[in-house]
Amino acid sequence: MKIELAKSYGFCYGVKRAIDIAEKNPKSVTFGPLIHNKDEINRLANNHNVGLVESLDEALEHDTVIIRTHGITKDRLQRLKADGKKVINATCPYVTTPQQIVEKMSQEGYTIVIFGDEKHPEIQGVASYSVAAERTFTVLDESELSALPLGAKVALVAQTTRKPDAYQAIAAELVVRVQELRVFNTICNATFENQEATEELAKKSDIMIIIGGKNSSNT
Amino acid sequence: MKIELAKSYGFCYGVKRAIDIAEKNPKSVTFGPLIHNKDEINRLANNHNVGLVESLDEALEHDTVIIRTHGITKDRLQRLKADGKKVINATCPYVTTPQQIVEKMSQEGYTIVIFGDEKHPEIQGVASYSVAAERTFTVLDESELSALPLGAKVALVAQTTRKPDAYQAIAAELVVRVQELRVFNTICNATFENQEATEELAKKSDIMIIIGGKNSSNT
Numbered sequence: 001m002k003i004e005l006a007k008s009y010g011f012c013y014g015v016k017r018a019i020d021i022a023e024k025n026p027k028s029v030t031f032g033p034l035i036h037n038k039d040e041i042n043r044l045a046n047n048h049n050v051g052l053v054e055s056l057d058e059a060l061e062h063d064t065v066i067i068r069t070h071g072i073t074k075d076r077l078q079r080l081k082a083d084g085k086k087v088i089n090a091t092c093p094y095v096t097t098p099q100q101i102v103e104k105m106s107q108e109g110y111t112i113v114i115f116g117d118e119k120h121p122e123i124q125g126v127a128s129y130s131v132a133a134e135r136t137f138t139v140l141d142e143s144e145l146s147a148l149p150l151g152a153k154v155a156l157v158a159q160t161t162r163k164p165d166a167y168q169a170i171a172a173e174l175v176v177r178v179q180e181l182r183v184f185n186t187i188c189n190a191t192f193e194n195q196e197a198t199e200e201l202a203k204k205s206d207i208m209i210i211i212g213g214k215n216s217s218n219t
Numbered sequence: 220m221k222i223e224l225a226k227s228y229g230f231c232y233g234v235k236r237a238i239d240i241a242e243k244n245p246k247s248v249t250f251g252p253l254i255h256n257k258d259e260i261n262r263l264a265n266n267h268n269v270g271l272v273e274s275l276d277e278a279l280e281h282d283t284v285i286i287r288t289h290g291i292t293k294d295r296l297q298r299l300k301a302d303g304k305k306v307i308n309a310t311c312p313y314v315t316t317p318q319q320i321v322e323k324m325s326q327e328g329y330t331i332v333i334f335g336d337e338k339h340p341e342i343q344g345v346a347s348y349s350v351a352a353e354r355t356f357t358v359l360d361e362s363e364l365s366a367l368p369l370g371a372k373v374a375l376v377a378q379t380t381r382k383p384d385a386y387q388a389i390a391a392e393l394v395v396r397v398q399e400l401r402v403f404n405t406i407c408n409a410t411f412e413n414q415e416a417t418e419e420l421a422k423k424s425d426i427m428i429i430i431g432g433k434n435s436s437n438t
Binding site for chain 1: 383386387388390391392394395397398399400401402403404406
């Protein structure tokens with residue numbers, strides 16, 4: 001039996017960075033799972049005394065709170081800071097970017113369209129940075145666009161782990177629907193490279209085993 | 220024999236407006252053909268004493284110069300004004316829009332991509348408003364994009380008479396090539412409606428006759 005590894009795999013930059021931050025901050029908790037990988041979260045708990053809380057109320061009981069790679073909503077982050085917590089931000093910089101874009105573009109009057117899963121914490125965080133919830137929409141494909149009151153100016157961002165071709169289809173549909181479309185390429189290269197390597201390896205393999213979190217969009 | 224007319228046809232808003240302006244300004248010349256329709260240009264010359272000059276030198280010999288619907292280059296317009304000519308601007312407002320967008324976006328540092336025919340007067344005019352010729356490119360389809368040094372930020376405009384689906388294909392390609400893409404829908408509705416009506420009529424006709432200028436992008 002021949003075992004071949006994909007050309008690109010493993011933890012991405014943002015995950016490695018978050019683990020590094022967590023290891024350097026023992027006696028802390030992460031608000032929500034730091035990354036979508038149970039083994040790694042257990043290792044951080046056992047070897048580095050980094051706990052996990054799931055709600056804001058629980059987080060407020062601790063002194064040092066680490067923000068997960070996927071980010072959290074703006075109001076929760078503000079609440080933690082307002083309550084004097086030591087907040088350590090392990091949000092992936094590639095997630096911080098769409099948060100900032102959504103805030104700025106919504107301030108400038110653009111309707112916000114987010115390509116992603118509205119139940120995913122990253123997207124809940126990104127969407128929360130809009131200053132105008134009534135003109136902020138999350139879609140999974142271009143068929144959802146026709147029902148939306150888009151207005152004349154739209155800014156489009158994508159969840160970091162989405163596929164580029166699906167993003168292109170949404171952008172193409174918007175081009176003819178609005179007067180001005182501003183598309184920000186917020187899809188992460190690491191995800192894209194892993195997706196390409198997976199496709200390539202799948203073509204020449206009998207069986208593929210993908211090791212990762214079942215709740216992870218990266219996986 | 221049954222003769223059926225297309226649902227949408229005839230002179231567009233910009234052409235009607237330009238003819239109206241010309242009729243109200245006898246003893247003038249248009250710099251380049253006012254519209255791409257020889258019969259109408261002859262009518263304006265014979266009935267309204269509106270002449271036609273083809274070069275800047277010729278235009279400078281006259282007192283009143285009408286700017287064609289397609290617009291002219293920024294430097295030529297400035298030269299006519301600097302020489303004290305009475306300049307009557309019959310540029311279609313739908314052409315003025317991409318001129319202004321190209322000027323503003325190039326000032327803000329965007330690379331300019333124009334979807335259109337670089338030999339068409341409208342596109343020569345639109346492109347001339349860029350303050351950075353070295354990062355201003357005109358393309359006819361998405362295959363031309365790979366050779367261009369686009370940079371991180373691109374603004375995209377289209378010739379008013381182009382087809383929406385071809386514009387969508389160019390935008391989709393740019394989405395994954397650059398960090399930020401700003402697409403302005405500068406395709407004219409009138410053109411689009413005539414194109415749709417033509418397609419519809421073609422499906423149910425044995426023979427179609429299209430009356431228009433052979434050098435007209437509208438036709």
